[in-house]
Amino acid sequence: xPEPLYTLDRMRSPAYQLRYGWTxxxxxxxxxxxxxxxxxxxxxxxxADGIRVLEHRTHEDxxxxxxxxxxxxxxxxxxxxxxxxxxxxxxxxxxxMDFSRRIAVRSIGDNHTREVEKxxxxxxxxxxxxxxxxxxxxxxxxxxNPAVRLDQPTATNSGRYWYNLHLVLVxxxxxxxVDDARLGRSRDLCLAIAGKKGHGVSAxxxxxxxxxxxxxxxxxxxxxxxxxxxxNNLAYGLGQCMIWEDCYYAGTFGEYDMGAVRP
Numbered sequence: 001x002p003e004p005l006y007t008l009d010r011m012r013s014p015a016y017q018l019r020y021g022w023t024x025x026x027x028x029x030x031x032x033x034x035x036x037x038x039x040x041x042x043x044x045x046x047x048a049d050g051i052r053v054l055e056h057r058t059h060e061d062x063x064x065x066x067x068x069x070x071x072x073x074x075x076x077x078x079x080x081x082x083x084x085x086x087x088x089x090x091x092x093x094x095x096x097m098d099f100s101r102r103i104a105v106r107s108i109g110d111n112h113t114r115e116v117e118k119x120x121x122x123x124x125x126x127x128x129x130x131x132x133x134x135x136x137x138x139x140x141x142x143x144x145n146p147a148v149r150l151d152q153p154t155a156t157n158s159g160r161y162w163y164n165l166h167l168v169l170v171x172x173x174x175x176x177x178v179d180d181a182r183l184g185r186s187r188d189l190c191l192a193i194a195g196k197k198g199h200g201v202s203a204x205x206x207x208x209x210x211x212x213x214x215x216x217x218x219x220x221x222x223x224x225x226x227x228x229x230x231x232n233n234l235a236y237g238l239g240q241c242m243i244w245e246d247c248y249y250a251g252t253f254g255e256y257d258m259g260a261v262r263p
Contacts, residue, residue: 103159109253
């Protein structure tokens, strides 16, 4: 196999907005600890991990955290570090609070799932084209797959995950692909890559100078790993050339937006 054209050490800084809600349920009933103090005690270690806790709520049977992360963290890693460090700090402070194995992680964004899907599917209508017939022609390179339900979780031994990503790649120097062969090949390659990597494509749009994907990611894959998979496999499938800019946008979204966290 050829060497990958896109690697982390050669990538420009990506654009990203990655936020998740985490819910941990208590294994047994116990006196509630000082959550604010515990979160402060974990903050430095979480920052070193690439995690920043933004909000928290406590209930009789669980605690809920909202966190932002870097692209180098998977949902599974996030879940383990939030639970592990918090439990360790509580035990050190004599406030033992064991969490059950049951956790939930939800990707969250500024927009709801249906808004993101509508945005991806509406790219043709936004494209500034001199010939409206070409805009209609581009519609064949836009796809909505109703079989992929982004409101449904991925279940693992450690809990349930909703891991939805909006991924954007831009053609190098905004060169425009206008031939059907290349546009159709890009569409088909996106679906093939998703199938190989265990992603579910809910919506995609291949435009002359960029592409959008709304996907359910593999919960063990980092956002940067997912982006590199599409960059490199699309480049290989289109002739092993640096067709894309060496950066990407990745943003989380889900059934709950940030308005639900910060009413």
